[in-house]
Amino acid sequence: MTDDGPDPFTNMFEAPAKLARTLFAPLAEATAGTPLSTEDMRHWTEVGAKLQGMWLQYQTEQLADPQTLAPWFDPTRWMQLAQDWYRQMPLADPAQQQALVQDGVALWQQVMNQYTLGPDGQPGAKDEAELPRRDRRFADPRWRAHPAYALIHQTYLFLAERVAEMVDRMEGLSDDKREQLRFTTRTVTEAASPANFPLLNPVVMERTLETRGENLVKGMEHLLADLRRGQLSHTDASAFTLGVNIAVTPGKVVHETPLYQLIQYSPSTEEVMETPLVIFPPWINRFYILDLNPKKSFVKWAVAQGVTVFMVSWKSADATMRDVVWDDYVRAQIDAIDHIRARLDVPSVHAIGYCVAGTTLAATLALLHRRGDQDKVKSATFFTAQIDFEKAGDLLNFVDDGQLGMVKALSADGYLDGRYMAATFNLLRGTDLIWNYVVNNYLLGEDYPAFDLLHWNGDVTNLPAKWHEQYLRDLYRDNRLVEADALSVDNTPIDLGLVETPTYVQAGKEDHIAPAESVWKIRDHFKGPIKFVLAGSGHIAGVVNPPDANKYQYWLNDGEVHTLAQFREGAVEHPGSWWPDWIEWLRAQDGARVSATGKRKPGGKGDRTIEDAPGRYVATR
Incomplete structure (x- = not known):
């Protein structure tokens, strides 16, 4: 001047x-x-x-x-x-x-x-x-x-x-x-x-x-409410009710164990694919990220494509689950697969594993192959799932001895309160998921928006302490899953190199939880045919991207590539959702169709079910 x-x-x-x-x-x-x-x-x-x-x-x-x-x-x-x-x-x-x-x-x-x-x-x-x-x-x-x-x-x-x-x-x-x-x-x-x-x-x-000064008074009300609940609020939780305006796709709980409920969704087509689909969502979050509302629901869309869809709803951990370990989740996946096969009298299922449940699905496939039961799963799809943690991103900052000791100290009752994990994930995107809300809701005193995805993000689940420590130590820190026979599940050594199941792998271009470079590495370990798709956006929006939204894009590369960099260099960009590409791939694995009758319609005549979807487990804290 x-x-x-x-x-x-x-x-x-x-x-x-x-x-x-x-x-x-x-x-x-x-x-x-x-x-x-x-x-x-x-x-x-x-x-x-x-x-x-x-x-x-x-x-x-x-x-x-x-x-x-x-x-x-x-x-x-x-x-x-x-x-x-x-x-x-x-x-x-x-x-x-x-x-x-x-x-x-x-x-x-x-x-x-x-x-x-x-x-x-x-x-x-x-x-x-x-x-x-x-x-x-x-x-x-x-x-x-x-x-x-x-x-x-x-x-x-x-x-x-x-x-x-x-x-x-x-x-x-x-x-x-x-x-x-x-x-x-x-x-x-x-x-x-x-x-x-x-x-x-x-x-x-x-x-x-x-x-x-009224903004400061209102902001103080928001701050104290969050301190009392021990969790940062992102949205107006009172705006959403399970089964009313979120998780509303019709279905029935057809099977239940102390660890999970199995939901079967009602068909909306006269014919369906003969081979049913079971979805394993991460137990770190609630399953309804895939059934937020009718316009965003992957479940509703898949049902409309003529797929018989089953969803696993994991129980939020409590003191009764203090002895639950990773083996129990693998056994639960196999139990769900076997129950579906018996219920519909089919030899196999298609399976989807999302995030940590995808990591577990990889172990499940390895265990089935080692036991000669690999034909129980006709195809496997992985949503933003890591099996090789060498390049696992910022979460690796939470797995040193000091962090693991703190997690153990916070889990005296046998489970880790889900609010701790929510805070950890918020830290990965601190500006967007912490400080943005501090400014808007604490300092400016603004009202919370009614946003279903943010509501889901704050609907936390508790984690079994032994499983969580085992997962962070053996997989994230020591990366033992990719070492042949270094880990045993259900008293059986597992080797990912045995897996020949046809596989569809989706990664998010901007994923900060499961980086695309880390998800890509599944190709270094499975032996079977793998189709890799790189989707626009991140860990959630990259997955939950319905075709009608006309958002984002995805990339495919049918050439012979060995690294993600090579894939990107020769990839062809496609506008919109990758879901239609996936369903086309799924149909190519098995084109047989059957009438949507009998137990394909859960809760029909002579079919005993437990309760309506979305079930009790998803509502428990």
């Missing part, structure tokens, strides 16, 4: 300082230097007292009924995380400090050059102001309207960028330690965003003045 006039840096911070005085010091003078009215002072005093009273009430409740909150919700854990991170970073290096200062001064000058002083001596943005760095957290024009806020968020982005570069340049780090430090760095810098602090966020400051 080259205009003559008052010191620009003084003017630069004057506006936010005035806002801060107005909101947090109501007894001080107002922005124009005029004392606040008696009514304003009383109002702001009441707002402050209300906020304080709400917080004190919550603290009193905690003293009366103490709860062991997840470490993810404990502020002391975050402070310790930041301290540990700082000790690992070379921030005290004088050369690093000098370079940061020099580059920082240059950045400030670059930002200030985008502003000019107005006739009133206040700085304002030039008509075509272009700031050096962009980020969607600061997309609102108010972040650029005044140089104070521009400098705040540009400096933050600059520092976050440089700190990330330090991690990349640090010497003496193993690959896994560097990845872990990258993850921690991203976690710390996401938490430190100025968007997350009321005094530094112009959108929050303006909303606070407009509503006279």
Whole structure:
């Protein structure tokens, strides 16, 4: 800024300082230097007292009924995380400090050059102001309207960028330690965003003045409600009811064990494929991600294609499941397969395994092959499932000895509370799944949206402690599933190299839970024919992408390729959903059709069933 006039840096911070005085010091003078009215002072005093009273009430409740909150919700854990991170970073290096200062001064000058002083001596943005760095957290024009806020968020982005570069340049780090430090760095810098602090966020400051602090009161209500339930809210849970507006595809529970219920869906066509389909969803989440509503439901769509669909609904773990291990889930998959074969009098089934249930399906196939029972499964489909965990992504940051010890300590009753896993998955996309909601719902006081997918995401399930520890240790950390006979299931050594079942593998291009490069590696281990499809989007939207939505795309490559990079290089892009490609592939495995009569219609004459879909298990916490 080259205009003559008052010191620009003084003017630069004057506006936010005035806002801060107005909101947090109501007894001080107002922005124009005029004392606040008696009514304003009383109002702001009441707002402050209300906020304080709400917080004190919550603290009193905690003293009366103490709860062991997840470490993810404990502020002391975050402070310790930041301290540990700082000790690992070379921030005290004088050369690093000098370079940061020099580059920082240059950045400030670059930002200030985008502003000019107005006739009133206040700085304002030039008509075509272009700031050096962009980020969607600061997309609102108010972040650029005044140089104070521009400098705040540009400096933050600059520092976050440089700190990330330090991690990349640090010497003496193993690959896994560097990845872990990258993850921690991203976690710390996401938490430190100025968007997350009321005094530094112009959108929050303006909303606070407009509503006279009511946004903060409403935000405090949201915060305390989440603290009481021990889980961050993403949506209005009261807007959804199982069997009413989610998980509504008609069907019956036809089989039940202490570990799972088996749902058979009612046919909607006169003829169906002879070979039925059984879907194994992950027990980390509820099965109805595949039956959200009629427009998004994979189940309803598959039924409409003439497929007899069975769905496994896993029980959320409780103390009675303290001895459940991975073998039990493999045996459960085989039990479901055998029950379907007997119920419909068919020799085999098609099977789908989603995420962790896909990992387990791979072990199930290996076990069946070792026992000579491989013909029970005519084909296998894997939704974003990993069997080789060498490149398993950010979740590898949670499987060192310290993390495994913490998980064990949190599972004293024999199961891990699902809220812990929800917090872990939220951390993988902290900006989108944590801090975005902190700003919108805690600081701006906005109402929660009624979004079915987010409701499902927060409908957590508990996990058997022994299984969870075994899974993280043997698969994620030690990657033993891909070693021939390194693991035994049901007292039988398993070897993925025996599997010859025709297989369809779907991976998500932007999947942060099961990275496409990791899912691809199933091709390195199975012997049978494999068709690989790379779908647009990620772990959920990449799977739940109905054809009528006309969203995303998928890629196929029929050439001889050996790496995902080669696949991508020669892949052909197809618009929309990959579901039609899958059903075409499935029909190619078995074209026989039968009438949708008898037990193909669950609950018909003479067919005893347990209850209507979606069943009891999906509703238990």
